[in-house]
Amino acid sequence: MIEFKDLSFSYSSGNVNKNDETDTNNGSLRNIDLTVRDGEFVLLTGSSGCGKTTLIRFINGLIPNFFSGDIKGEVLLDGKNISEMSLFDLSSRVGSVFQNPRSQFFNVDTTSELAFGCENHGIEVSEIKKRVNEVSEKLAIKKLMGRNIFAMSGGEKQKIACGSVVAVQPDIYVLDEPSSNLDVYAADELRKFLVMLKSAGKTVVIVEHRLYYLADLADRVIVMNEGTIKYDSTMENFRKLSENERAGMGLRALSLTDAADVYKKTVNKEACDSWHINDLRFRFKGENEDVLNIKDESISSGRITAVIGHNGAGKTTFSRVLCGLEKRAKGTIEKDGKAYNSKQRLKKCYMIMQDVNHQLFTESVLDEIFISMEEKNEDEAMDLLRQMDLEKYSSAHPMSLSGGQKQRASIASAMAAKRDIFIFDEPTSGLDLYHMKQVAAALGALADSGKTVVVVTHDVEFVLMCCDEVVHLEEGNITEHYALDSDESRKHLLDFFNV
Amino acid sequence: MKKEFLVSEKKNERVELDPRTKLALLITIAVFVLGQTASKSLGAYVIVLAMLPILLMMISGKVKNAVMFLLIYVCCMLVTIYAVPELSGAFQYVVIALCSLFMRFLPGIAMGYYTVTTTTVSEFIAAMEKMHITDKITIPMSVIFRFFPTIFEECSAINDAMKMRGISLRNAGALAIVEYRLVPMLMCSVKIGEELSVASLTRGLGGPVKRTNICSIGFRAADIILLAVCAAAFVLCIVGAIK
Numbered sequence A: 001m002i003e004f005k006d007l008s009f010s011y012s013s014g015n016v017n018k019n020d021e022t023d024t025n026n027g028s029l030r031n032i033d034l035t036v037r038d039g040e041f042v043l044l045t046g047s048s049g050c051g052k053t054t055l056i057r058f059i060n061g062l063i064p065n066f067f068s069g070d071i072k073g074e075v076l077l078d079g080k081n082i083s084e085m086s087l088f089d090l091s092s093r094v095g096s097v098f099q100n101p102r103s104q105f106f107n108v109d110t111t112s113e114l115a116f117g118c119e120n121h122g123i124e125v126s127e128i129k130k131r132v133n134e135v136s137e138k139l140a141i142k143k144l145m146g147r148n149i150f151a152m153s154g155g156e157k158q159k160i161a162c163g164s165v166v167a168v169q170p171d172i173y174v175l176d177e178p179s180s181n182l183d184v185y186a187a188d189e190l191r192k193f194l195v196m197l198k199s200a201g202k203t204v205v206i207v208e209h210r211l212y213y214l215a216d217l218a219d220r221v222i223v224m225n226e227g228t229i230k231y232d233s234t235m236e237n238f239r240k241l242s243e244n245e246r247a248g249m250g251l252r253a254l255s256l257t258d259a260a261d262v263y264k265k266t267v268n269k270e271a272c273d274s275w276h277i278n279d280l281r282f283r284f285k286g287e288n289e290d291v292l293n294i295k296d297e298s299i300s301s302g303r304i305t306a307v308i309g310h311n312g313a314g315k316t317t318f319s320r321v322l323c324g325l326e327k328r329a330k331g332t333i334e335k336d337g338k339a340y341n342s343k344q345r346l347k348k349c350y351m352i353m354q355d356v357n358h359q360l361f362t363e364s365v366l367d368e369i370f371i372s373m374e375e376k377n378e379d380e381a382m383d384l385l386r387q388m389d390l391e392k393y394s395s396a397h398p399m400s401l402s403g404g405q406k407q408r409a410s411i412a413s414a415m416a417a418k419r420d421i422f423i424f425d426e427p428t429s430g431l432d433l434y435h436m437k438q439v440a441a442a443l444g445a446l447a448d449s450g451k452t453v454v455v456v457t458h459d460v461e462f463v464l465m466c467c468d469e470v471v472h473l474e475e476g477n478i479t480e481h482y483a484l485d486s487d488e489s490r491k492h493l494l495d496f497f498n499v
Numbered sequence B: 001m002k003k004e005f006l007v008s009e010k011k012n013e014r015v016e017l018d019p020r021t022k023l024a025l026l027i028t029i030a031v032f033v034l035g036q037t038a039s040k041s042l043g044a045y046v047i048v049l050a051m052l053p054i055l056l057m058m059i060s061g062k063v064k065n066a067v068m069f070l071l072i073y074v075c076c077m078l079v080t081i082y083a084v085p086e087l088s089g090a091f092q093y094v095v096i097a098l099c100s101l102f103m104r105f106l107p108g109i110a111m112g113y114y115t116v117t118t119t120t121v122s123e124f125i126a127a128m129e130k131m132h133i134t135d136k137i138t139i140p141m142s143v144i145f146r147f148f149p150t151i152f153e154e155c156s157a158i159n160d161a162m163k164m165r166g167i168s169l170r171n172a173g174a175l176a177i178v179e180y181r182l183v184p185m186l187m188c189s190v191k192i193g194e195e196l197s198v199a200s201l202t203r204g205l206g207g208p209v210k211r212t213n214i215c216s217i218g219f220r221a222a223d224i225i226l227l228a229v230c231a232a233a234f235v236l237c238i239v240g241a242i243k
Helices: A052-059 A087-091 A110-120 A125-138 A154-166 A184-199 A235-240 A243-248 A256-262 A315-322 A342-348 A365-370 A378-387 A403-416 A433-448 A460-466 A487-497 B019-034 B045-059 B063-086 B089-118 B121-130 B135-165 B174-201 B221-242
Strands: A002-011 A029-036 A041-045 A069-077 A094-097 A172-176 A203-207 A220-225 A228-234 A274-282 A292-300 A304-308 A330-335 A338-340 A349-352 A421-425 A452-456 A469-474 A477-483
Touching: A002 A052, A029 A052, A029 A228, A041 A052, A052 A069, A052 A172, A052 A203, A087 A110, A094 A154, A110 A125, A110 A154, A110 B121, A125 A154, A154 A184, A184 A203, A220 A235, A228 A235, A243 A256, A256 A460, A256 A487, A274 A315, A292 A315, A292 A452, A292 A469, A292 A477, A304 A315, A304 A433, A304 A460, A304 A487, A315 A349, A315 A421, A315 A452, A338 A342, A342 A349, A349 A403, A349 B135, A365 A378, A365 A403, A378 A403, A403 A433, A421 A433, A433 A452, A433 A460, A460 A487, A469 A487, A477 A487, B019 B045, B019 B089, B019 B121, B019 B221, B045 B063, B045 B089, B045 B221, B063 B089, B121 B135, B135 B174
Parallel strands: A041 A203, A041 A220, A094 A172, A172 A203, A304 A452, A304 A469, A349 A421, A421 A452
Antiparallel strands: A002 A029, A002 A069, A220 A228, A274 A292, A274 A330, A330 A338, A469 A477
């Protein structure tokens, strides 16, 4: 049993991770009273910065052992004060899974990673081997054993992270947005893992923005806001709320079918003109099969086109080829009778990467715009920043901005370079409703100004919210291409995502 | 495409050596071939040492690399013996310098190459633990191995970003290029580093109990022969010094 007794907390200034200018709470907690019973499956949600991550950091001991701050009140684990326990003591009782699959593994190969937690606890080698074997069987990751983790997909990495936690056999699991970097299929695998925990009677506290995959799994839903608990009830009651009521609490959709109605958008006017893709092909060095082969396709300007497809369908390759990063790609894209090869495309297209930190180099946001301009023009630069709502931050260091602001700074610099095609790689991974809407608005503004916007994504809610067209990629070919303008087309989209 | 320091997946090898043997070989080759310590008392034994990595590479199936190393080594040796006396002046010095440079460095490089391509990270860590090196060194070492591929990943992402921005040596200058690369790289590494520490601490790293290790290593016949070869070099050196 975990008990929070009148707990208040605020991070000491060094640990504050500001999400946004609107986020005044900074993840602090105010007078939390909460009891999580053994075997309960709790879904903890709320907008960014509401304090949900802070709350679970108390359970796994990262507060006060790793993140420091001002604590009032106490947290008890089976009647014992958690603050007096060390991270090591807690690590055998509480297992933690985090958001980013890339930074969760300590070893370079899978087998060592599964054994890692047990090794740290000094468990006998023969016992560890037995457990690793069991876990790999239970999680169906036998074929991943003994392999390089770096060569794995995000979903596979996340499975290894789950397995590594299970091997220690804790009775409490805390998960911090485990699905936010996963596609729909990997999220479904994660769901199976959670079902397993639930049927084994483990206590689970999961922090999430994506709710739909937990709809029939969680027993209890807690919604936080500004550091306090705003809603605490059973899943049954939570399900009875309307999708609009949930959206009012800043939450994403619980049911995707309802989401289709709530997010319904009017498709952007008649597409003005379009880019034609002619025989775009690509194969990796030394391979003799094309991983991308698109004969004849067109992408509308002034519209937002979503690119969807299974893992390994070639979505990433498609976007890299489209923006000219892959020099070996054959074929051209064409507009107004002018054909662009891959080298010319590099000057026409711009990809906003999933990790925007890679794309910001300079010391101030304004400089970021300047290096993209052929001639420095301060008025024009400020104008672009105004459009992206970044005027106030023109002299700020790009790295001091929030995730969304970085994304917009990146868009502004691409606009300064007069690019026509904007490609977004998973722009909404791990975002709450508010920030998802913000990204949708930025993309909408781009499309309205006549730019061509392509979004590679697995976020159905986001596609429903802002995309005009859907391109379905499978095995390097475009198998379907339709406008998202009717209830049928939306249903068709959902069918694809219903795994 | 894999970029890593030490391998992560074990390939089947005909002769599996203990990482400690490889380490002993590395040290011996560094001292006697690269350092030319006691070259008089060792004499032709230096060549035996220099040939060891090439032999090991042959056995573990890296024939192409082994033949290349061997050819360069033999060429340098032949040039030193037969061609150098015919030459004169500055040119002679250049040739001598080049040949001896290659002959000194190549075996060390070959041994290093063999070691990093046949040792897995877990074997290496297990070996360090067997040698009773404290956690204060082994844990940071494993973090370093974990970080090598990460840094490559970050670098290639940043490279792509620079290409897209059209930033090149021509329009930005060398200093700016270095800065544009370092800043995002440092930021990303710090972030990954923090997340990594959080994940490993919640998995009990750094606790008060003695860690166990599921990677089993140990000395076999081949290890003992090679260790004897290394020991012989040191014996020859000491005997030479006493005389």
